[in-house]
Amino acid sequence: MDCRDVKTIALDRLAGEADEAARRELSAHLASCETCRREMARLEDLWTVLGTDADAEITPEFRERSLALIEEETLRRRIREFQPRPRARGFVRPLLQAAAMLAAAGIGYLVARGLPSASGPVPAPGTRAAIATPSAGVAPTLNPASAVPDLAASPRFSNVSYRPADPDGRVGIEFDVTTRQTVVGRPEEPEVARLIAYLVSRNAETAGEKSRAIALVSEHYGAGTTPASPEIVAALSATLRKDSNPGVRKKAADALATFPITPEIRAVFLEALAGDKNPGVRLVAVDALAASAKLSPDAVTIESLREKAVDPQENGFVRAKAASALKAISF
Amino acid sequence: METRGRDDLDLLERIRRGDTGGAAELFERYAPALLRFTDRMLSDRASAEEVTQEVFVKVISRAHQYDGRAGVASWLFAIAANACRDRRRRDRRATIVPLEAVAEPRARGEGIESSIASRQRRQAVRQALSELSEEQREALVLARYHGMPYAEIAETLGISVGAVKTRIFRAVETLKAHFSEGESWTAAT
Numbered sequence: 001m002d003c004r005d006v007k008t009i010a011l012d013r014l015a016g017e018a019d020e021a022a023r024r025e026l027s028a029h030l031a032s033c034e035t036c037r038r039e040m041a042r043l044e045d046l047w048t049v050l051g052t053d054a055d056a057e058i059t060p061e062f063r064e065r066s067l068a069l070i071e072e073e074t075l076r077r078r079i080r081e082f083q084p085r086p087r088a089r090g091f092v093r094p095l096l097q098a099a100a101m102l103a104a105a106g107i108g109y110l111v112a113r114g115l116p117s118a119s120g121p122v123p124a125p126g127t128r129a130a131i132a133t134p135s136a137g138v139a140p141t142l143n144p145a146s147a148v149p150d151l152a153a154s155p156r157f158s159n160v161s162y163r164p165a166d167p168d169g170r171v172g173i174e175f176d177v178t179t180r181q182t183v184v185g186r187p188e189e190p191e192v193a194r195l196i197a198y199l200v201s202r203n204a205e206t207a208g209e210k211s212r213a214i215a216l217v218s219e220h221y222g223a224g225t226t227p228a229s230p231e232i233v234a235a236l237s238a239t240l241r242k243d244s245n246p247g248v249r250k251k252a253a254d255a256l257a258t259f260p261i262t263p264e265i266r267a268v269f270l271e272a273l274a275g276d277k278n279p280g281v282r283l284v285a286v287d288a289l290a291a292s293a294k295l296s297p298d299a300v301t302i303e304s305l306r307e308k309a310v311d312p313q314e315n316g317f318v319r320a321k322a323a324s325a326l327k328a329i330s331f
Numbered sequence: 332m333e334t335r336g337r338d339d340l341d342l343l344e345r346i347r348r349g350d351t352g353g354a355a356e357l358f359e360r361y362a363p364a365l366l367r368f369t370d371r372m373l374s375d376r377a378s379a380e381e382v383t384q385e386v387f388v389k390v391i392s393r394a395h396q397y398d399g400r401a402g403v404a405s406w407l408f409a410i411a412a413n414a415c416r417d418r419r420r421r422d423r424r425a426t427i428v429p430l431e432a433v434a435e436p437r438a439r440g441e442g443i444e445s446s447i448a449s450r451q452r453r454q455a456v457r458q459a460l461s462e463l464s465e466e467q468r469e470a471l472v473l474a475r476y477h478g479m480p481y482a483e484i485a486e487t488l489g490i491s492v493g494a495v496k497t498r499i500f501r502a503v504e505t506l507k508a509h510f511s512e513g514e515s516w517t518a519a520t
Binding site: 007008011012015016017042043046047049050051052053054055056057058062063065066067069070071073074075077 | 346349350351354355358362363366367370371376379380383384387388391392452453455456457460471474475476478480481496499500503506507510
């Protein structure tokens, strides 16, 4: 063995790569060469010094974070691979949106035409909601079908306030038109529902007024209580689509989320999920759509949730919620 | 080794099927070694953790691309080496956190003096390693700290066995020169 080969073979030995013959040859050379012995000793020292560098250890926090990330990524991968039923991308969603808008417009038109006027027929007393006008401190009870002003004329109600339901389940709605009036009636009565829808969608001018009107809806309509009328759904949908205040939109979304899902409600939530600027609203949309898809998985909803779950631009909470929502859906 | 290789392939198959348990098991099996590797390549604990996580995220998305030509371990280290290179390239434009700024947990039962000494040793070794080129450091770290055979290092780094030996040889020469310039390396022990 030549002294020039020693370094290479010595390194092979340190790295566990030298075979038996090479090791024997190296030992024989070192026994007879002082210079190479010193070189070998230096290399061994260096190898040992390198070994004193402590290994980085996995901490419990790192393991926990990593396993959570791994689960999330595996799930995302699964979602990416999910193939919804074939659909013509690009025009179905606009068509659905257009259909939803047409439906909303149609309902609005029917509502406007079908609203009773103040001079309309008076229903049988005792069975319908009523309007009370204060007189010497006593609020007289009037039938809303005859006493609610003509909503088609867009009257402006001011100082609107709400009374909780009485033992008969009748809610009270007080407002000023020319005089102070109070409508008292059960939420399921069409006139009361129309009045509330009007207060949500057209009368309320401030965020506070809208929020109070929506709170009344949330309190008295929804699953397990009174089914919301199409007018109320349309009013809340319009609020969710157009209101400039995110808090109001969120309240409208919360209220809509308590209703049994219909194509119109699904459409408005899909729009909100895709385009609402507020992540809080989009979170409500994810929840509502996920709940609906759990009962009846439809490709448009699942695809929309999937897009959100993998959208790097989306808010982290929305993305995570969409991902966990999909996890809970069997598809 | 063969059994482990088969187990690794089973885990990759489970990951391909979207089984979160498969990825978690692969993490438990390889994360300690990968973290050691990324930590020595980057000399920064936080970056090393991020890159190690990145490796597993990539494995999840690329499990279907694994063609079996290299062993699973080599494949993982290859991903880690690439991720470290990317990170270092990116970090060249960013502020580098010096090693001494990164607090290392003291080993259980370790005295303060011993802790200081081990930190000094660590700094001395890391300082020396930082003088190596990226290529030399990769080869040396895999050989010295992971006991990886030359053939596997070659597979991991996509180079010949001869190139592996050359890189390790040059790395060792650089380290010898580094320690010769300053105090004796035995002072680091």
